[in-house]
Amino acid sequence: MSLLAAAAVLGATVTVVVINREPAPAPTANAAPVSADVTLESSLWKSQKAVKGKARSENTPLELGTRFKASRNGEVAGVRFYKPASERGTHRGSLWDSDKKLLAKVTFTDETRSGWQQALFSEPVPIVAGRVYTVSYHTKHGGYVAAPGALADPVTVGPLTAQAGVFAPSAKGAFPFRRHRAHVNYWVDVVFRHRERRPRPSAQPTGGVTAEPTASQPEGSPSPSPTLTGQPSDGVTSTPTTSGSASPSATPSNSGTSTPTSTPTRSSSSSPSASHSPKPSLTPNPTNQPTKVPSSTPTRTTTPPPTGGFPGAADTGVPSGTTLKQSKSITITKDGTEIDGLEVHGEINVEADNVTIRNTRLAAAPGDWGIIQRQGHTGLTVEDSEIFGNGKERTQFAILNQGRDLTVRRVDIHTISNGILTEQGLVEDSYLHDPKYFSGDHTDMIMCTSGPPSGATLVIRGNTVINTLEQTGAVALFQDFGVVRNVTVERNFLAGGGYTLYGGAGSKGTSSNIKVVNNVFSRDVWAKGGYNGPVAYWDKGAPGNEWKGNVWEDGKVVPEGG
CATH class of the missing domain: 2.160.20.10 (Single-stranded right-handed beta-helix, Pectin lyase-like)
Known part of the structure; x- marks a missing residue:
């Protein structure tokens, strides 16, 4: 059985940060959290519009998967796989441990004709750092897109390491234990979540409003005082920055759209204006390069909404003429x-x-x-x-x-x-x-x-x-x-x-x-x-x-x- 396809290119990790909402003791009157508890969601390969490679079909039922491990404890929330346009039928995703035990399964629904498909388990499955697991999907007709040689060496992206592409001929789905000698990647991916504590910037014990020095102004030098309305001046104190330079050197502008040199005048009313710029094409271009602008006069991007009363640049943001x-x-x-x-x-x-x-x-x-x-x-x-x-x-x-x-x-x-x-x-x-x-x-x-x-x-x-x-x-x-x-x-x-x-x-x-x-x-x-x-x-x-x-x-x- 041939399980080769034209070469494809590995993508990048997929991560989303969300804040956990577990019950916590009531804070004391002057206590501030020292960190934010976040959940990171990662995958091995970027969700792209297309994966480079030639679609193949073996015309026989197959289980196709990826053997992987994580560098920290976490949970597997679901399965992803890349579907060629020629593939059809119902697909089932599975998670297995190294003893070939099935840990979870899910049936894919609402699939698109081709491209990345994702299905989440009814409950996330805890996994242990350093242990080997396999994520897979079953195809009745044996359709897939694959990349020979792509997993000749382990591929580490974020906390995940893909060790091998694996497969097994199976009428109903089974643990995919075989590895092709050409080290093929079958584009099967995992949705992995793990928790992490993010420290907040440390604050001086002077209270009120704390100002951090910018990269262009050394700590301890005279700093501009923020404008505070209705509050005493003791609301402004200093803390060291923890995130590097805070002054952006560029703001990207979308291809095919224009960047205004000034903020249009807008009404101070809370109701959106009914008059906006004509609506251009909104073809996405995630790889746009930033346009250099002075950090003191950042340029907003301009993907205008349609006319008809919806807000846009003319009636949001800082009102025109405001001194900052x-x-x-x-x-x-x-x-x-x-x-x-x-x-x-x-x-x-x-x-x-x-x-x-x-x-x-x-x-x-x-x-x-x-x-x-x-x-x-x-x-x-x-x-x-x-x-x-x-x-x-x-x-x-x-x-x-x-x-x-x-x-x-x-x-x-x-x-x-x-x-x-x-x-x-x-x-x-x-x-x-x-x-x-x-x-x-x-x-x-x-x-x-x-x-x-x-x-x-x-x-x-x-x-x-x-x-x-x-x-x-x-x-x-x-x-x-x-x-x-x-x-x-x-x-x-x-x-x-x-x-x-x-x-x-x-x-x-x-x-x-x-x-x-x-x-x-x-x-x-x-x-x-x-x-x-x-x-x-x-x-x-x-x-x-x-x-x-x-x-x-x-x-x-x-x-x-x-």
Whole structure:
């Protein structure tokens, strides 16, 4: 039996950072978390539109897999495989230990005609660092894409090491134990999750607002004072930076779009303007090179939304004519602090309640976040502001909410891996667009990973959300850490991603009171809305779930659940 195919190219790890929501003791009055507990999700190969290689079919049932190990303890959440266009039929993914014991299996559903397919187990399977496991899929017709010689040596990507491509002739699926002498990679991948503690920047014991020195200003030299409205000057102190240079040297601009030299004038009203730039093609280009601009005048990317009242650059971000004062990274520890009119190079750590950040441009430093509201705190408002990464190094989140209530209003977020992660609050009249892909990313513009706590809600309303990548979503409601409930997604313009909307269904239980109403889905990024379709993981008929008035741009109805 021949199991060779034309050579294919190995890709890169896929990693998503999400914040764990395990119960924690109530914080003391002045205590601040010393680290963020995150879960990293990794795979061996990048989710690309295509894998280079020639499709083959043996016309006989096969189990095809990858033998692998992880460098740390974690969980296997699911299986991925690359499907050639000629392949057909139902596929089943499996995870095996080194004793050939089947640990988990899952049937692939909603497969696309070709390309990467993914299926998650009903429950993640714990695995032990250093032990060998095998992930595989079964094909009745023996169709696959493979790369001879690609696994002649082990391939390590992040915490994962692929040791060998393996196969077995099998009518119903069996442990794939055979290894071709040509060291073939059969493009079978694993979805692996492990937890990690990320330390927060250390703070001086002076409280209030802490400012970090930028790379261009040595620690201890005179620093510009942030503008604080309604707070005493003792809210500003210094801490050393932990994330390297905080001043971005570049912000990428999308191919085929223009970069304005100034921010257009916009109305101060909270309602989105009805007049915007004409809508160009939104063909994604994740490999764009950044355009050099002075760090003091960052240039926003411009993937305009359509006309018709959805927000864009003209009515989000810092209002035209606002004078901004330069600032380093800051940490806020005094309740009720208001920040107004800053250009921050680095990050903003919020360790207090009822903080307001407005009229602020944040050039986020490489790291996990641009703005974070820490666990145990509530009431953060971010409005009339702009947040972006430098286009060269990953900033994982623009706004990361570990705490409770969050309000985001008229904020322009771009050139960053993920936009907003929050379980509760309000995101409205904002413009999230042009995410930047880095090797290892899953990319979501607005994400919820467990749903609001009891009595709370999450409302995503009146935004323009455009994910110009093939993964993951524009709006993503996930059950990573609990059942999703009490979320409203209404009157948004949504486009792109693997699926444009992930609707909250999952293995932890049936979602409820999820209302997706009066949204406009666009085909401008991908012909199906998302690369795979407009909607996935929707609990149709679940208590309180409502799907109403959702249409394509041409007015045709988007069926419930896509």
